[in-house]
Amino acid sequence: MTRHSVRRPMDGLRWLVVSAALFAMCSLWAIATPAMSSPDEPSHAVKAVAVAHGELVGDIGPRPTTWMIPGAMTTVEIPADYATVADLGCYVAIPDQDASCMPALPSDHTSFAEAQTAAGHYPPLYYLLVGWPSTLMPADPGILVMRLVSGAVSTIFVVAGLIALRATRASRVVRWGAVTALTPMSLFLFGTINPNGLEISAAFAAWASIWAVFRARGQAPKHVYAIAAVSFAVLANVRGLSPLWAIVIVAIAALGSGQLGALWRDRRPLLLGSFAFVAAVSLPAILWSLRYGTLLTGEGIWPQYQDRVLAVTDMVLSLSRQYEQMIGNQGWFDSPVPLLTLLVWTISLGMLAAHALQRRGQVSGKLALCVLFVGVVVGPMLIQLPGAADAGLVWQGRYTLPIAIGLPLLAAWLISAPGGGEGTSVAERIARGMIPALGVAHVLAFYGTARRYAVGIDGPYATTDPAWSSNLGFMPAVVIYGVAVAAFLIALSGPRRPGAVEITPDPATGGTAAPAEVATAPQALEPTRS
Template sequence: MSTAIGKQAGTANKTRRSPAAVFLGLFIFFSLAFSLWAVATPLMGYPDEPAHTIKAAAVVRGEVTVPPGQSFGHGVHVIVPAYIANLPAQTCFAFQRAVPADCAPPVPGNDTYDAIAVTSAGTYNPMYYWIVGLPSLVMTGAPAIYAMRIVSALLSAVFFAAGFTALLQLRRPGWPVIAAAVAITPMTLFLGSGINPNSIEIGTTVALFCGLLVVLDNSRGLARVSPAILTVGASIAVLANTRSVSLAWLLCAVVVAFLFYRWRDVASLFRNRLTLVTIGIAAVGVVLGLAWMVLTLSTPASSGVAPEGIANATHNVASYQAFVTMLDRTFDFITQYIGVMGWLDTPVPQMVLSFWSMLFVLAILLPLITRPRRLAYVFVTTLLMLAVVPAVIQAVLVGSVGFIWQGRYSMPLVIITLISAGMALRCHRFSTSARAPVLGRLFIISALVAHVASFAYVLRRYVAGIQDLSTWQTMISHPSWQPPLGWPVLTILYAALLTVAARSLYSYLFPGFELFVRPRHRAKAAAPDVRPRVNPAADARSEPA
């Protein structure tokens, strides 16, 4: 049996695609997934999207800083095309899940004259907005907004694809890949498609953390992972220039990655020329991000007001109260990690929340019983970061912007935590049991159904509204609103795309098996493993961790 498995593993390695081909495939997947969400969600259906769209249109037209006299207590006043200035009117359905998206007025393409608009993102770093705002220079109306969304989606897709490609270069990447797949919740795909720096913040954190793990994993042969080194440098430079809080995620990603390896692996990075050049480029990006933060310290306090729609009556809350409250609510944010779409008004179906909650529990518990214990301790440290770091940030901010924390703000750290769970399990080999591919098929098909159900449910919320007496039949027979292409076409396309992705993931984890074809005679000859070896500590001695 071991001979058969060895032959199959060799065949799988020979047929494995090059990193460039893997990156291209992943980029196409994430681009299409994000773009489908971008088209399916009504304009201004993402949290604070009007403020960020106005900011992007202003920045790309040269309004980068906040000159004196442009902040009047509720944001920064900028000059943008009228159709963009009037985008807040599109949010008539926000916080009202029973109201379909047809309440929003059309976005006229001929309203291109200058108008005054207000944005609560006035002090945000302009880098993201420079790129995303470009379509508004050559297009108008609703097509310009959708194009801005897709540009943002493509930008995020580059970093997600780079991060996952790097992760596949690990020695024994099985468990980290599984954990990364769990981290791609419906909320992750939803957030990757809106006009909001939160999207690129998540993507760059994924690329940074996965790339750094691979670089450390190959510290004795860095020439083999040159793309991963460049991925780390580019991710740091961009992440440092998204939002001010992104520097916290940058630091957490670096610290956790270092903890998984020995000091000599970290020290070896500073003896490689490409690594040193990359560190220099990344340092320039960090300095620019810090310089922008210093520059915004002199702006009026009113230029960085709390985002729209967030209750801001908590300015008088003491910092320690905010800290303790955040710790108390640690597990309350799990539903938002899984999927609470729109303006926090559309949670995904309960079956989806239950399924992903189970995956989260497994991801938390399994590393706690792993060997060597050092890996479990690193994972516990990451868990503590997930609870404490957001609490500290909210405690610092509560006096200026109130109690504003949402689960989506912590998504970069959530993904770091889940991938860390996979890293802690790397010493656990895949067994020859025939149950492994069966369990894998069950979980992957369940995740596929959960993703598609979430997509369709969010469409239902905007097409017909989620009302007491409404059903799925209402969405079919009496649609009040339709996205471009129509909701049935978008749902079919999304289901087809996720099916292809699910088959690819299953084939990677279980070479020789097909997701939708039940094996009969080959089951014992080629099943990856969920059981640990008899002596996992001996396994660990061959690993950097």
């Protein structure tokens, strides 16, 4: 018999600190980076304001005739001050230009004007969630409040995912995987007006909760089912490709649970029900895309990519750039994270993968990890290739993050599964060092981006008189961000509170079978030595 200790739920104060610290991190990205500094943020802001004012679609324009226009533009009517957001990007794609060149937003919030957005075809859910402040206040400070609302919604989903991780007997290794999944690029997107941020945070909660459901073979705590239901319902309706990501997450989690045969034999309703639920909640986004399309591209703008070999070659050559974008290249990809941040994340990912693949057993989990890695690399190529001659190679690393964050999470779950022996102990010790290192890398990424907008990428490394800064100031914002990161990581680790419940091995799976009182309580289990 294997002894397991039951860790009581994180008390309310500690959850409050985790939530507040994470929201502070998202808020600092929102405050310390200038308005419209997120990729395509002007289009998303215009779309959010239009949806909030009842204009879900607008007037769709013709297909573009040049690669400089991302897609068919949609014309909407919104308050005049919000209609000028596209004029704020004087610093875009000019790394040595600080943000002091931004003009002031007009004060006319009563009259309406036409504005254009390239996101006119996107499903309206995200925009309904974040656009409502524009009905209550002018663009200054409405844009910042919309960013803060976006950060708050993403914080809710990430914290929900962390709660679900407790039901997977989350050890320090799993927390290591979770921190690795939350890259600087993710936090940056959480704190700006961009549906990609909600897509990533909802996917984080979906990965964590569906894994708990499958590992528990249908006996997970009730709150985990609630997290799974809401996260998949939201994820599937954020962007045009989001239903595909939801299906991929369920499939990989089912395979990686190591119980696919048992799930099919003994829990067939659970397995089929999971896919049926994802299909059902994806229906609104699918119907929306069928009715309005997703992004109407040009026709034949990139004739050279009719040569499939050339297209594939260029996509392969872009892989390193996409990887960097997943870790962090903020702004309009003109603010790359410091090399040390990229190095720390690469080491963290590599060590998680190496320990997972070296672990004894867990064949299904290793197979799922390899399948997911191939999907992260090859999937974007398969999606782009059919329309490469019309749209070009437009894929960005951030588009892959909803499924790519599953790699560190899945690797951590495999390492920490029962029966890992000395390998798990070694990984636990490594996690003690890697989690703080990732925290430092986060702060460096924030500093690099804040500096780029304060003084330009070639400006001084520290100054009390930046050319541009938020009301917090350049260096004070960096210091506050460091405090928020430290508070988040410390609260997330927290003290252990062992109990005395014993769990017997489950002969069907080689794992553990939780007694009824454990399966229905929001408790997390931590393996200990016999």
